[in-house]
Amino acid sequence: MSPxxxxxxxxxxxxxxxxxxxxxxxxxxxxxxxxxxxxxxxLAERIAKVLEISELEILYPDRYTQPAANAPMNVSSSTAYPCSQAVAHRARAQAPGE
Incomplete structure (x- = not known):
């Protein structure tokens, strides 16, 4: 996966x-x-500022990419998709009239 x-x-x-x-x-x-x-x-400069990473990681991703062998196995859905909870929370917070 790219940096x-x-x-x-x-x-x-x-x-x-x-x-x-x-x-x-x-x-x-x-x-x-x-x-x-x-x-x-x-564009790499703009992305780097937003994501707070080095422009080099964007311009030369092959130098910074982690091998797939390091990926965790048997990960629970709550760990594998931590953003789903954050997205749901943002959606609830932005819902009008609640």
Missing amino acids: LRTRREALCMSLYDLSEKVDASVPHLSNIETDKVRCSPA
């Missing part, structure tokens, strides 16, 4: 949220995360 995606998910941030903050399209950010396209230095 950009790892950090974005650790912050419970969707691609849409990131796209709004860095003024880039969701498909473009997805292509950067999946290494289908290279990120421009200007």
Whole structure:
């Protein structure tokens, strides 16, 4: 998994949220995360500021990517998807009239 995606998910941030903050399209950010396209230095700088990571991790993700062998196994759903609780909490907090 790319350092950009790892950090974005650790912050419970969707691609849409990131796209709004860095003024880039969701498909473009997805292509950067999946290494289908290279990120421009200007966009890498904006992303790095939002995610609080090094621009180098975005520009050269292969140098910072963790091997899949280190991925945890047999992870419970509450651990595997910690953002789902944060997203649900945000949705409840933003619900009008409650």
